[in-house]
Amino acid sequence: MNGAVVEARNLTKRYRDVLALDDVSIRLSADRIYGLLGRNGAGKTTLMSVLTAQAFATSGDALVFGEEAYENDRVLSRVCFIRESQKYPDDFTAFHAFKAARLLFRNWDQAFAERLIGDFGLPVKRRIKKLSRGQLSAVGVIIGLASRAELTFFDEPYLGLDAVARQLFYDRLLEDFTDSPRTVVLSSHLIDEVANLLDHVIVIDQGRILIDAESDALRGSAATVVGPAPKVNEFVTGMKVLHREALGPLASVTVDETLSAAQRTGAARLGLEVAPVSLQQLVIRKTLINHPSRRVPGGDAELDSMEATR
Amino acid sequence: MIDDSRPIFLQIAGLIENEIVDGTLAEETQIPSTNEFAAFHRINPATAAKGVNVLVEDGILYKKRGIGMFVSTGARAALVARRTQxxxxxxxxxxxxxxxxxxxxxxxxxxxxxxxxxxxxxxxxxxxxxxxx
Incomplete structure (x- = not known):
């Protein structure tokens, strides 16, 4: 049932002296929602461009629906990539853009597009150049949803959309995904907003895959322990520390560990509080700890032991 | 509601268990569909399905083909016994x-x-x- 929709092996993309993708291998399965997360410049857009044949990899290969995507209409008619700043011809209105999309995507659902136009209150006869940032994003969101492409990429689709419009997007995406399952890749900075929608999380940092895991496996995979510093230090001995904060005699330490029931009971006995770590916090911690300027020669283990003795 | 402490599918299973224990979902009644859970909690439908399946494996729910999921007879007693422990x-x-x-x-x-x-x-x-x- 969950065949590979995308199979990318050792993708590397170099722009002059910048290594945008560094030996990236990922596999996307059918009918799942993926979150592609990472900082600006981490390589998210480059990865999506390469997978949708809008950019060439320097080395490595990517198969989409089992085939090379470049100039391959069999593949590309099933793929939709909504760019963050999609460019349209100068005299285009949203109406023109939807008409073009209708020709391009074989699963296009016109009735759904019209419902979404109403939902977002989009002025379809105004030239796209004259639309606000939020309205421009709405054009992309509508195309991305109504195209019903078997593989759909949304690159930060929410720019300029207010909270109500974003919720509308998430709700329509989920509804329509339930009715017509497909593979969706959602690149986002608003991790907390999308966390519950995701089957799977891919975090990219400096062109490398940092996390590639089921979102439910990540949930509860880290915890923050708060309490008197000596007791906290005693408790986290031997654990992988992601972050440490101090407030007077109190310490708050985030560990990269799934705490067992016995460990939680132990923490309670020491008078420590254990708080969950949100996906967004986890991504921030893991990205920061991965950053070379903070990396200590000898690697993470050394960093941890240094932090633990501080 | 859904929080960050545990996998969502376990939280969905826990919510259904709660409703069985407090009697909101009586034995031999139908529970909401996976898609209804997904829409209500704004979560991925596959995750909701996984939560329901945990309870099917435990014998708390059972499937009536073509109709949906139902609460098994004896489910409440089994849950109360486990939770008391x-x-x-x-x-x-x-x-x-x-x-x-x-x-x-x-x-x-x-x-x-x-x-x-x-x-x-x-x-x-x-x-x-x-x-x-």
Whole structure:
């Protein structure tokens, strides 16, 4: 049932002296929602461009629906990539853009597009150049949803959309995904907003895959322990520390560990509080700890032991 | 509602269990569909399905082909038995730990529990002592 929709092996993309993708291998399965997360410049857009044949990899290969995507209409008619700043011809209105999309995507659902136009209150006869940032994003969101492409990429689709419009997007995406399952890749900075929608999380940092895991496996995979510093230090001995904060005699330490029931009971006995770590916090911690300027020669283990003795 | 502490599918399973234990979902009644759970909690439908399947594997729910999921006969008793076993670790231990932190002796703690079970207000009125969750 969950065949590979995308199979990318050792993708590397170099722009002059910048290594945008560094030996990236990922596999996307059918009918799942993926979150592609990472900082600006981490390589998210480059990865999506390469997978949708809008950019060439320097080395490595990517198969989409089992085939090379470049100039391959069999593949590309099933793929939709909504760019963050999609460019349209100068005299285009949203109406023109939807008409073009209708020709391009074989699963296009016109009735759904019209419902979404109403939902977002989009002025379809105004030239796209004259639309606000939020309205421009709405054009992309509508195309991305109504195209019903078997593989759909949304690159930060929410720019300029207010909270109500974003919720509308998430709700329509989920509804329509339930009715017509497909593979969706959602690149986002608003991790907390999308966390519950995701089957799977891919975090990219400096062109490398940092996390590639089921979102439910990540949930509860880290915890923050708060309490008197000596007791906290005693408790986290031997654990992988992601972050440490101090407030007077109190310490708050985030560990990269799934705490067992016995460990939680132990923490309670020491008078420590254990708080969950949100996906967004986890991504921030893991990205920061991965950053070379903070990396200590000898690697993470050394960093941890240094932090633990501080 | 859904939080970050545990996998969402386990939280969905827990929510359904709660409704069976408190009688909202009676035995042999149909539970909402996976898609209804997904829409209501704004979660991925596959995750909701996984949560429901945990309870099917435990025998708490069963599937009527082409109709949906139903609460098994005996589900409530089974859940109550399991939760009673977990009650000590989940509730009594943290309660005792918090009481120790506040310097509440064991006999006073037991009196407070009895008073709480009778539904009486907390001693001193305005200052409620709440157990660590």
């Amino acid at each position: 977990e009650f000590f670790e989940q509730y009594v231990r943290p309660l005792v730990a918090e009481a120790r932190k506040l310097g509440i002796p064991a006999d006073e703690l037991s009196r407070m529990i009895i008073r709480g079970a009778d539904g009486a207000p907390a001693e001193g009125g305005n200052r409620e002592r709440s157990a660590a969750s």
